[in-house]
Amino acid sequence: MIEMQEVDKNYNDFHFHLSMKIPKGQITGLIGKNGAGKSTAIKLILGLIKPDSGTVKVFGTPIKKLEPDKKQAIGVSLAESGFSTQLTISDIEQILEKTYIHFEKEKFEQKCKLLNLPKKKKLQEFSTGMKAKLKVLTAITHKARLLILDEPTLGLDIEARTEILDLLRDYLIEDENRSILITSHISADLETLCDDIYLVHNGKLMLHEKIDVILEQYGILKVTKEQYETLDKEAILKIQKEAYGYACLTNDKNYYLENYPQIAVENGRIDALILMTTGGY
Numbered sequence: 001m002i003e004m005q006e007v008d009k010n011y012n013d014f015h016f017h018l019s020m021k022i023p024k025g026q027i028t029g030l031i032g033k034n035g036a037g038k039s040t041a042i043k044l045i046l047g048l049i050k051p052d053s054g055t056v057k058v059f060g061t062p063i064k065k066l067e068p069d070k071k072q073a074i075g076v077s078l079a080e081s082g083f084s085t086q087l088t089i090s091d092i093e094q095i096l097e098k099t100y101i102h103f104e105k106e107k108f109e110q111k112c113k114l115l116n117l118p119k120k121k122k123l124q125e126f127s128t129g130m131k132a133k134l135k136v137l138t139a140i141t142h143k144a145r146l147l148i149l150d151e152p153t154l155g156l157d158i159e160a161r162t163e164i165l166d167l168l169r170d171y172l173i174e175d176e177n178r179s180i181l182i183t184s185h186i187s188a189d190l191e192t193l194c195d196d197i198y199l200v201h202n203g204k205l206m207l208h209e210k211i212d213v214i215l216e217q218y219g220i221l222k223v224t225k226e227q228y229e230t231l232d233k234e235a236i237l238k239i240q241k242e243a244y245g246y247a248c249l250t251n252d253k254n255y256y257l258e259n260y261p262q263i264a265v266e267n268g269r270i271d272a273l274i275l276m277t278t279g280g281y
C-alpha cells in the first residue's frame with residue numbers, strides 16, 4: 001500500500017531518514033515524541049513536501065502520478081481539516097458528495113447522529129472532540145482502501161478517543177484488505193489498534209516491531225546496582241539510570257523472568273518503550 005525507500009528530508013538541523021512498508025490489511029502506528037518527524041513522514045507520503053532523495057510510492061506509484069480513482073482510494077485526516085470554519089456539516093456533506101465518487105452519504109449521516117455531531121453548527125463552534133470525529137468521518141466514508149491519519153486522537157478525552165478507535169475498527173471490519181497508517185506521540189490507544197509499530201526519534205527509525213512481539217517479548221527490568229553488575233546483558237537494548245539502580249529495556253523478558261526470578265520485570269508498553277528508546281544510554 002505504501003512504500004518509502006531510503007527517504008531523506010533535511011530542514012536546517014533536522015535530518016529525516018526513513019524506510020517504511022505498509023502492507024495490505026494492516027494497521028501501522030508511527031510513533032515518536034513531539035518533533036520526531038511523524039508529520040514529515042505523512043507529508044512526504046502524501047506528496048505535500050518533496051524528499052531530497054529516496055522514493056515514496058502509494059499503491060505502487062509515486063503519489064504525484066497516481067490516477068484520480070486511486071487518489072480517491074486514500075482517506076486522509078491531518079492536523080487541519082482543510083474546511084473553512086464557516087462551514088456546517090451539511091455544507092461539508094455536499095462538498096464530499098461532489099468530491100468523492102464513492103461517498104457514502106447514508107453512512108456519513110448515520111455516524112454524525114451516532115457521534116452527536118450537529119449538522120447546522122459552524123465548524124468554528126465545534127469542540128476539539130467534535131472536530132476530530134468529523135475529520136476521521138470524512139476519511140472513512142468514501143470507501144478508501146488506505147487511511148492516513150495524523151494524530152487523530154490528539155487532545156481528546158477517553159470517551160472521544162474510544163469513539164474514534166471504534167470508527168477505525170469498524171472501517172477495517174468492513175474490508176480486511178484495507179490498511180491504516182496512524183501517528184501518535186504518546187498513546188496506549190495504539191496498543192489495542194495497531195499490528196505493527198515504527199518508532200521514530202530525531203527523524204530516524206529507532207524500532208520497527210510487531211505489536212504482539214512488543215507486548216509478549218519486550219519488558220523493562222528494574223534492577224539494583226548489585227543486580228545490574230551480575231546481569232547477563234545480551235538481550236538488553238537500552239539502559240537508564242534510576243534512583244534505585246537501573247531500568248533495562250529487553251526484547252526477551254521471558255529469559256530474565258526464568259533466569260532472574262528475583263528481578264522485577266514490567267511488561268513492554270508503548271509509552272515506556274518511547275521513553276526508554278529515546279532516552280537512556
Ligand SMILES: Nc1ncnc2c1ncn2[C@@H]1O[C@H](COP(=O)(O)OP(=O)(O)OP(=O)(O)O)[C@@H](O)[C@H]1O
Binds near residue numbers: 011012185
Ligand atoms: N517547513 C518546515 N521548515 C523547517 N523545519 C520544519 C518544517 N516542518 C517541520 N520541520 C521540523 O521538522 C521536525 C519534525 O517535525 P514534525 O512536524 O515532522 O514532527 P512530529 O513528530 O509530527 O511532531 P509533533 O508530535 O509535535 O506533531 C521538527 O524539528 C520541525 O521543526
